[in-house]
Amino acid sequence: MENPTRPTRARFVVVAFLSTLVFVLYVDRICIGKARGAIERDLGLSHTQMGLVFGAFTLAYGLFEVPTGRWGDRFGSRGVLTRIVLWWSVFTALTGCVWKFSFDSGITYHLAFRSWQQDVPLVFNSFVLLLLIRFLFGAGEAGALPNTARVVARWIPVHERGMAQGIILTCMQLGGAVSPIVATYLIKAVGWRLSFVILGSLGVVWGSLFYWWFRDDPASHPAVNDAEKALCNASAEPGTTEHPAIPWRLVLSSANVWLMGLIMTASAFASYMYMFWLPTYLEEARGVSESKSGWLSGSVLAGAAIGSFCGGPLSTSVVQWTGETRWTRRLLGFSLVAAAGLFLGGSIYCDSPTAACLCIAMAGVCGQAQVSNWWAVTMDISGKHLGAMFGLLNSLGVPGAIASPIFLGSFADYRKSLGFTGRAQWDPAFAVYSAILLAGATCWLLVDSTKSAVEVPDESRAPHS
Numbered sequence: 367m368e369n370p371t372r373p374t375r376a377r378f379v380v381v382a383f384l385s386t387l388v389f390v391l392y393v394d395r396i397c398i399g400k401a402r403g404a405i406e407r408d409l410g411l412s413h414t415q416m417g418l419v420f421g422a423f424t425l426a427y428g429l430f431e432v433p434t435g436r437w438g439d440r441f442g443s444r445g446v447l448t449r450i451v452l453w454w455s456v457f458t459a460l461t462g463c464v465w466k467f468s469f470d471s472g473i474t475y476h477l478a479f480r481s482w483q484q485d486v487p488l489v490f491n492s493f494v495l496l497l498l499i500r501f502l503f504g505a506g507e508a509g510a511l512p513n514t515a516r517v518v519a520r521w522i523p524v525h526e527r528g529m530a531q532g533i534i535l536t537c538m539q540l541g542g543a544v545s546p547i548v549a550t551y552l553i554k555a556v557g558w559r560l561s562f563v564i565l566g567s568l569g570v571v572w573g574s575l576f577y578w579w580f581r582d583d584p585a586s587h588p589a590v591n592d593a594e595k596a597l598c599n600a601s602a603e604p605g606t607t608e609h610p611a612i613p614w615r616l617v618l619s620s621a622n623v624w625l626m627g628l629i630m631t632a633s634a635f636a637s638y639m640y641m642f643w644l645p646t647y648l649e650e651a652r653g654v655s656e657s658k659s660g661w662l663s664g665s666v667l668a669g670a671a672i673g674s675f676c677g678g679p680l681s682t683s684v685v686q687w688t689g690e691t692r693w694t695r696r697l698l699g700f701s702l703v704a705a706a707g708l709f710l711g712g713s714i715y716c717d718s719p720t721a722a723c724l725c726i727a728m729a730g731v732c733g734q735a736q737v738s739n740w741w742a743v744t745m746d747i748s749g750k751h752l753g754a755m756f757g758l759l760n761s762l763g764v765p766g767a768i769a770s771p772i773f774l775g776s777f778a779d780y781r782k783s784l785g786f787t788g789r790a791q792w793d794p795a796f797a798v799y800s801a802i803l804l805a806g807a808t809c810w811l812l813v814d815s816t817k818s819a820v821e822v823p824d825e826s827r828a829p830h831s
Contacts, residue, residue, distance in 0.1 A: 373594035376587055380521045381530050383576055384514050385537035387451065390568045391510050392541030393548065394458045395423075396667075397565055398500075399642040400549035400660055403649075404558040409466050409492040413646075417775025420642045421768045422497045426504030428764025434509025435516070435757025436612075442582035443513040443520075448573045450513070454506030455569030457499055462562030464496045512757035519745060519752050521584055523597050531738045532678025539671035539734060543664045546645055550660035612751050613820055617758070620819035622747050625809045627762025629740065632703065632806025633733055635766035636710060636799050640666055640730060642771045650778075651792040652719040662723045669727030673734035677702075681739040692816050695743055699736050699810035703803055706733035711800030714793045733803070736810075743813060749820040766802070773798075 398405070402416055411419075438446045468491035514534065522530045552561040581587040584598040617623055644666060648659040681698065688694045706729040713725035748755035774795055781791040 371593055373597050374589060374591045376584070376589040376594060377521050377523075377526075377598065379589070380517060380580070381533060383572075383580060384517060384534050386572060387447070387510065387576070388514065388534055388538035389541035389544075390451075390572055391454075391507060392538050393545045394454060394565055394569065395507065396542045396545040396641045397549040397561065398461065399663075400546040400645050401553060401558040401561065402642070402646060403656070404553060405496075408558075409464065409496065411493055411496075413775040413779045414772075415493050415775075417772040419493075419496055419500050420638070420771030420775075422501040423504035423507075424638065424764055424767040424771070426501045427508045427767070428761040430505045430508035431512060431757035431761035432754055433757075435512030436754040438509065438513040438516050439751065439754055443517050444577065444580050444582050446509060447513050447517075447580075448577040450506055450509045451569040451573040451576070454503055454510075455566045455573070457503035457506055457566075458569070459563045459566030460499050461496070461503065462559035462566075464492055464499065466492050468492070508761075509757065511760055512752075512754070515741065515744070515756045516752050520582070521598055528678040528682030528738065528742075530678070531741055532675050535674030535677065535734065535737055535741075536671045539667055539674045539730075542641060543667035543671055545664075545667075546660040547664045550657055612754055616821070617755070617819050620747070620817070622743075622813055622815075622817055623759065623819050624762070625813050626740065626743065626747075626759045628809045629699070629703070629806050629813075630760060630763030631766035632802050632809070633737070633766070634763040635770045635802050636706065636729065636733060637670075638767045638770040639774055639799060640670070640726070643774045644726070647792050648719060648723070651789045652722065653788070654719050662719065666723055666727045666730050670730035670734040673731035674737065676731075677735035677738035680735060681742055685742075691746075692814055695739055695815050696810055696813055699739050699813065700807050702732045702736035702739070703810060704807035706730075706736075707800045707803030707807060710803060711797060714789075714796045729803075743815040746815045747817065747819040749818055751820050755819065770799075 398420070405411065406413075406416060434446065434450065518527060518530055518534070548565075549561060552564065556564070584590045585595045590598070640663070644663040645656075645659040648654040648662055649656060654662060681695075684698055685691055685694050709725050709729035709732065713722045713729070716722040716725055744756055744759055745752060774792075777795045778791055781794070
């Protein structure tokens with residue numbers, strides 16, 4: 367017989383839903399990195415064009431994060447998350463439906479800027495269609511993490527939040543780790559086109575189950591007893607049931623907002639290289655077979671999963687141990703991101719592909735371990751606007767996420783045009799990635815998690831640990 371004084375465990379089911387959500391999100395996002403070779407061959411695309419395709423996803427992701435985060439604040443995450451997952455699942459499947467074609471309209475636009483002039487033909491072809499589909503795919507995925515953070519803030523008590531964040535972020539990276547391995551075997555078995563259709567179907571199943579079970583307010587869920595309601599309500603972030611106007615002047619004048627955005631930009635610059643170009647780097651620069659490159663690149667993202675799992679408890683424990691928030695979060699974030707930069711730079715000095723991937727995996731461990739710390743600061747400074755603020759701060763990392771795949775694809779093609787091949791073609795780019803991570807680490811030293819970005823100083827709430 368159920369003890370009415372003991373809280374029920376519906377909140378753990380919520381964590382399971384969110385964990386599977388981000389798992390599927392990363393599977394669908396990263397599988398195109400492994401399919402890159404087959405897509406280039408079938409559609410006749412270059413590395414530079416594929417870099418632009420990768421970047422189109424990220425551009426849309428950044429543009430739509432704030433609106434979809436705000437929709438969650440206003441209308442609740444149940445319906446918004448369901449629509450998000452169904453949208454991105456459809457465009458995952460449509461990625462596999464692009465065929466090789468080219469339609470020249472015969473129309474030419476003349477572009478001129480000062481002494482520069484160029485005639486641009488209006489052409490619709492495989493590249494443009496793939497670019498459009500991946501842009502719309504990115505628009506669909508954009509609100510997933512802001513609404514995930516919002517659900518955590520509403521359902522999960524503060525003392526359980528570090529572990530919950532760690533589990534969710536770990537599952538996200540596990541999805542990334544599994545994606546290149548699963549994609550390798552799926553592509554071999556059914557081809558890259560049908561692989562996208564199969565992977566897109568996962569989100570349809572998730573969305574149906576989530577909408578049937580989940581409720582935005584724990585108090586309205588039949589599986590939640592009074593004890594669990596009290597537990598969730600006592601720890602709910604301010605404003606997760608309210609949606610006042612966002613004080614944009616305060617937000618945009620906050621140093622914390624821009625520093626957190628720069629940190630996310632540096633982290634995303636490295637992460638999106640792991641997601642989209644690492645298998646290609648291992649095959650073309652390190653001479654690794656296609657099947658082995660899937661396992662090695664998966665091991666790097668598995669390292670990121672380990673960092674995600676450890677990061678939540680580490681962040682919570684260190685803050686509780688020191689009894690201080692501002693400098694603890696600063697030094698923890700700085701140390702982890704700086705270590706990620708050093709490990710990534712050190713990989714180019716490893717002759718063995720396995721040893722190089724071990725270094726890159728350690729960079730992933732450190733880089734992802736700091737993400738829970740980043741989430742905690744975001745919650746501290748966001749007040750009543752967590753969905754929109756999370757979307758804003760996460761979208762400020764978009765410049766790095768867009769630049770990374772475009773930079774590396776163009777860099778590899780440029781070095782090849784100069785006659786470089788193998789590691790000489792690719793390795794110098796890793797020094798750039800390392801330097802950007804070290805720059806991001808220094809930003810952590812200036813973050814002050816005790817200063818709200820949405821309230822005037824005398825109204826700031828005390829930060830949680």
